[in-house]
Amino acid sequence: MQLNHFVLFFLAAALLGLYIAGSEIVERSSRWGRLGRNRFSYALALGVYATTWTLFGSVGFAAAEGYDFLAVYFGVTLSCIAIPILWAPVAELVDRYRLGSIADLFAFRYQSRVLGAAVSIFMVAGLLPYIALQLRAVAGGAAILVGEQPTEELGSVYAILLSAFAAVLGVRYADGRAHRPGLIAILAFESVFKLFALLVVGTAALFAVFGGFQGLSAHLEQHPELIENMTSPVMGESWIALVFVTMCAAFLLPRQFFVAFVQRPGPRSLKTARWALPLYLFAINLPVPILLWAGSELATPGMSPDVYVLVAVQSSALLQVLAFLGAVSAASAMILVSSIALSGMVAHYLVPPLLLPSPQSLLTRWAVFRRSTIIAVILAGLLIHFTLPRTRSLVDLGLASFLAVTHLLPGLIGTLFWRRATREGVLWGLIVGAASWAVLTATPLFGIQVDVSGLYALFGFMDPAARGPTIWLSFTAHAFVFVGVSLLTTRSTEERNAAEACREPRVTRLLQVPDSAEALLERLTSYVGKRTAIDEIYGAAAAADVYWPPRDRPELLRLITELEGRLSERIGPLAARTYVQGGRPMRTDALAERLRAFRELDSLGAEQRPSPAHAARRYLSLLMSELPVGVCTVDDHEDVVVWNAQLERMSGLEEDDICGNPLCEIPSPWWPLFDELAHQPSGSAIEREYDLGDRKIELRAQTAIIPGEPEEGRVFVVEDITALRQLERHVAHKDRLSSIGTLASGVAHEVGNPLTGILMVAKNLASDPGAEDAHERLGIIVDEAKRIHGIVQSLLAFSRRDETPVELQAIPVARVVKAAVELAKLEMEGCRIDLDLSADRPAMATPDGLTQVLVNLLNNARQACPRGATVYVRTRLDNGTVRVEVDDEGPGIPEELRERVFEPFFTTKPDGQGTGLGLSLSRQIVERFGGSLTHEPRSPRGSRFTVTLKAYEN
Amino acid sequence: MNREQERALLLFVVAIVLIATPVRALWLQTWWSPFAFWLSMIAVVALVHRRDNAA
Structure with missing residues (x-):
């Protein structure tokens, strides 16, 4: 053919x-x-x-x-x-x-x-x-x-x-x-x-x-x-x-x-x-x-x-x-x-x-x-x-x-095995490799001969026509420059992150993703226009089997992963990441991601994790998980890194749903608790009670700053003290009951004096009912009886274990303070009152309770002051609280007695002028408002009692 | 590095010794011996692959 x-x-x-x-x-x-x-x-x-x-x-x-x-x-x-x-x-x-x-x-x-x-x-x-x-x-x-x-x-x-x-x-x-x-x-x-x-x-x-x-x-x-x-x-x-x-x-x-x-x-x-x-x-x-x-x-x-x-x-x-x-x-x-x-x-x-x-x-x-x-x-x-x-x-x-x-090999080795390799090292190595390739290999193809026999002889190669010298010289020059420049230059954060991701690809997806479907659409729209963005997102949603808009975060993540992949295939991984993540630097160093990676590594078979580093990681991971207190840590971006098992049990929130997300996304009451703590200095502790609907929970939380670069963050340690507080209240109630018996002799002294007076006056009056001063004597009896009644009421109030919830309301603090001052003024003979109520904001309390507390404090101040002294009453706003300060110019409370000032029946007043129950009752009332009553010495003399109440949040 | 990678590395080193060192003179005796050596190397790889899969 x-x-x-x-x-x-x-x-x-x-x-x-x-x-x-x-x-x-x-x-x-x-x-x-x-x-x-x-x-x-x-x-x-x-x-x-x-x-x-x-x-x-x-x-x-x-x-x-x-x-x-x-x-x-x-x-x-x-x-x-x-x-x-x-x-x-x-x-x-x-x-x-x-x-x-x-x-x-x-x-x-x-x-x-x-x-x-x-x-x-x-x-x-x-x-x-x-x-x-x-x-x-x-x-x-x-x-x-x-x-x-x-x-x-x-x-x-x-x-x-x-x-x-x-x-x-x-x-x-x-x-x-x-x-x-x-x-x-x-x-x-x-x-x-x-x-x-x-x-x-x-x-x-x-x-x-x-x-x-x-x-x-x-x-x-x-x-x-x-x-x-x-x-x-x-x-x-x-x-x-x-x-x-x-x-x-x-x-x-x-x-x-x-x-x-x-x-x-x-x-x-x-x-x-x-x-x-x-x-x-x-x-x-x-x-x-x-x-x-x-x-x-x-x-x-x-x-x-x-x-x-x-x-x-x-x-x-x-x-x-x-x-x-x-x-x-x-x-x-x-x-x-x-x-x-x-x-x-x-x-x-x-x-x-x-x-x-x-x-x-x-x-x-x-x-x-x-x-x-x-x-x-x-x-x-x-x-x-x-x-x-x-x-x-x-x-x-x-x-x-x-x-x-062949000149791609050094860069690939850097990708897979050498995290220290830098982009400058690879780039300059590639430039040298390409130049040597062009001179030694490419130009001869076009009939252009460059005399390199001298260079070959320098390295001991005798035959310039042989294939080996060309290959080795070209590759060695490249490798030398690659290693040298990599050692002399430093990696950027992004490069370091990417190197980490390349070393452990099976456990790191490392997305810094938009928070919502709308944010994703908005972000992509800003790059490619709305029409294209909608087309791309709908295409990715169909491929990822997600209905738009995604119902929850896992669906959103699936959609984003698919979308980024689809874009990456067409416009390259860097551009795709920028479109989806808005050009934010990829945080492959995020602690949450690392720990997730470690957990995934731990879940592998024992055969695959024999290294001491893995054993140490596993030990620390277990330790953190099994601590009997709740531990939450956040990184410098306020993303949650650790949410341990105890905190899972306390909150009912699972670690996988919390870790890696911003702290502010944690449901109430955890976010408000951590947020309040986050504004406190390292080492601070607070105690709060929260109503979770089916139960109440009392928490004690502490915070500390985690030092270090670049992963400075905070740790929150949370302890459920609900049971402890209930036990304390029970014991306190028992104590109060027993203290009534124990202190009965003290009370008998208080009650006995007016009762003796009443008996004597009553006897005299009975023997001489027509006496001229009979009316005056009856007044004495009434006054003394009132005194006894007051003591009895105070005892009853103190011993009553009132756990009925107080219906707090937003009350105008300044107005209540004025009313209390008006009431107390009746007994303020010889004292001046200096009012500064410029800081006015509604607070959570009850008007009667707060009035009772303030009248008590004002009476104490008046009794402590010498004639002509001034009682200062001020209101202040401080970090979501309203404070009422009552200052007196009295002699103050001796240092050795300050710790006992809120104890029941403790008083520094002369006999007949106080039962020692006023301050303890006042503190009890304020604490039921969720606030506090504190005492501190006033400079240069006198005392300051401060009522702190939660400000009303509109 | 897992077991499969360890075995691959060992095999790789042995293959390099046989292919890239003067030891290669051993399988250069006749015109067909390089092919026999090559085929036996593939057979070993296939056996190791089978063992890895079974594991």
């Missing part, structure tokens, strides 16, 4: 059309869609690593450097062995933070869009030669098949065909959704197809040229130099460098990163790929030595070994077409995935700063940008294809790209 360009082009177009149709079927059919979610399909899709380099270039590579060509696949095998160490943590980060590319990962870890842009530029520059390689290999293969020399026109035709395919599917899959089964399915299918093509062609060559394995063995026995040529280069210096470079390329090449991490169907897929991908590469490389030896036998002098695959089966046009289509398949898949991956980087980090006026444009027109950038990337590859000299082998072009991605 005579082959011509029309037939080849038609067949290539038909194959690519088949791929497009296949992807549509898989996307639309749930039955076929399973193919794209299968872990074996995923492992096969990772076979996109094998490009035309493998199909055509490996034979050429083997011809020049023997089994060194296997280094390109041994490196991948090593990388796959390290999947649990290297790939799995990256996959977890990509999943958790919805990252779309290696540039996203770097931008996220180092919190730098500039770094994302630098990685994007480097990757575009590094990968374009590789895309050109694919176009060139296909055009070269077609030329061989029709018996012509490759021309620019021929290259252009196939380049346009492949570009059109990549553009059609690339646009289809550039819509930002994380996993697309159609893409995985066609990548898996094309991997199977190219494997099939190479195995069939290799087997055919084996039998056509050598007559089978026996013939091959005989041929090799006759030509032992063939085996020597294959094995001896492996012991050379290029081998290790190639293994190293390809080990990095296996997962850092943008297309590998995209398939391995962004398109990963599930966690098990990566484990399967660990052995399935090396096995696939093993199978596809088996025919390479056979094709080399067969091609050598049949090739004409001067023919490039890169096309030996076609030469080896030159007797069969059908097999040649099969090999050609295998190359077309490999090239198309590589260009497709590379262009999608690179366009994501360009659209996130390069286009917006250059072309877009506002963030809104980015989100509303992202699809246009992604599609435009895909086509732009492919066109750039075309441009390189036309520009590159044709003297360069496929391996040279491929290795240039591989070496470029």
Whole structure:
């Protein structure tokens, strides 16, 4: 069969059309869609690593450097062995933070869009030669098949065909959704197809040229130099460098990163790929030595070994077409995935700063940008294809790209293992690496030779043409600068937080989220406009299975997580976080989040937490949890960090609902209690009684400041003293009853004196009823009886255990004070009263009770004052309370007696002038108002009694 | 580092020794021995993978 360009082009177009149709079927059919979610399909899709380099270039590579060509696949095998160490943590980060590319990962870890842009530029520059390689290999293969020399026109035709395919599917899959089964399915299918093509062609060559394995063995026995040529280069210096470079390329090449991490169907897929991908590469490389030896036998002098695959089966046009289509398949898949991956980087980090006026444009027109950038990337590859000299082998072009991605390794190591790495270190390392790559690797591709033999000699490399020195020099310079600059610079808070998040991705989502659905909508609207914001939020709500507006905080968090992820896929993680979180710095250092992380770590199996640090954390966590007092701590942002088990029991509020939220969101009475304490100095304590509806609770709470940078906060220790206070009241009641008996003798003295007077006067009056002063004597009896009555009433009042609730009302304190002064004035002979009632605010009390207390205090003051002295009465407002101060200019209370001043029956007054019950009764009354009555000495002399009442809150 | 990662690290170190040190001369005896070595390495990885899954 005579082959011509029309037939080849038609067949290539038909194959690519088949791929497009296949992807549509898989996307639309749930039955076929399973193919794209299968872990074996995923492992096969990772076979996109094998490009035309493998199909055509490996034979050429083997011809020049023997089994060194296997280094390109041994490196991948090593990388796959390290999947649990290297790939799995990256996959977890990509999943958790919805990252779309290696540039996203770097931008996220180092919190730098500039770094994302630098990685994007480097990757575009590094990968374009590789895309050109694919176009060139296909055009070269077609030329061989029709018996012509490759021309620019021929290259252009196939380049346009492949570009059109990549553009059609690339646009289809550039819509930002994380996993697309159609893409995985066609990548898996094309991997199977190219494997099939190479195995069939290799087997055919084996039998056509050598007559089978026996013939091959005989041929090799006759030509032992063939085996020597294959094995001896492996012991050379290029081998290790190639293994190293390809080990990095296996997962850092943008297309590998995209398939391995962004398109990963599930966690098990990566484990399967660990052995399935090396096995696939093993199978596809088996025919390479056979094709080399067969091609050598049949090739004409001067023919490039890169096309030996076609030469080896030159007797069969059908097999040649099969090999050609295998190359077309490999090239198309590589260009497709590379262009999608690179366009994501360009659209996130390069286009917006250059072309877009506002963030809104980015989100509303992202699809246009992604599609435009895909086509732009492919066109750039075309441009390189036309520009590159044709003297360069496929391996040279491929290795240039591989070496470029090797320079991502230091930054990745910093991401996964070295928290001290800084964005400056990575950026400067990348700049040095890119510069050395450009000088040592890229410019020679274009025929520009820079003499670096002196530099090579400086490091002991004798052969500048060898591959090893170029790789080691370039990478070592990068690594040195990366480490050096990282050690010399400091990390920003955001960077430190992100580094922490990258170290323990499984336990930190670390959202600083809007407080409500409305706030979320408002925030997003401020960036992208209301219409887009509503569309995005509704889309995320549907995906997260949340009805708008979210009913509770967990639903809101689910919606926000989904929304941020969806935005991140399209506009990058940094921009998405800014849109959702309003540009606030991410607080991955929030203590609440850390402790939550520790708890999650503790919940892992014992096998997974053997470290002393974990044991210590667990011990402290348990200690805090099991303390018999309630403990609540807040950080410097007043977000709750600790809400221990005792506090859960006391409040009925669960730790998960409280921790991480602002203190002010805790329901009453806890928030008012903590808020009141938060305004007190460290070490302060207060006692409050609260009505929880079904029960009353009395709390004693203390606070202290937690010192330290940057996590200064407060600790609140809360004790439920309800039972204790009830017991105290019971004991006090018993005490009061017993004290009546104990103090009966004292009372008898008080009562006995007037009673004796009454008896004497009554007797006299009985013996002389008509006496002139009978009226006066009866007055004495009445007065003395009143005195006795007063004493008895006071005793009854004191001993009464009145627990009926007092109905407090907002009373005008100044007016009540004036009324009390008016009452007390009657007995104020010889004293002046100085009133200052300027601070007037309603307080919670009862008018009668407060009047009784004030009259009692004023009477005490009057009795303490010498003639002509002044009693000062003032009102003051202080921190939500109203205070009434009654000052006298008397001799004051001796220091040794001050503690007893509120004890029942304690008095400093002369006999007959007081029962010692007034102050204790007054204090009892004020405390029932929720206030306090205190005494303090007044300077220079006298006493001050202060009534403190809660101010009325409107 | 969990058990799976520890096993992977051990395997990785052994593989590096076999691939990147002069020890590699051992599997360079014939034209097919590099492939045999490669396949046996994949088999070991598959076995370890199976053991990890079973665990």
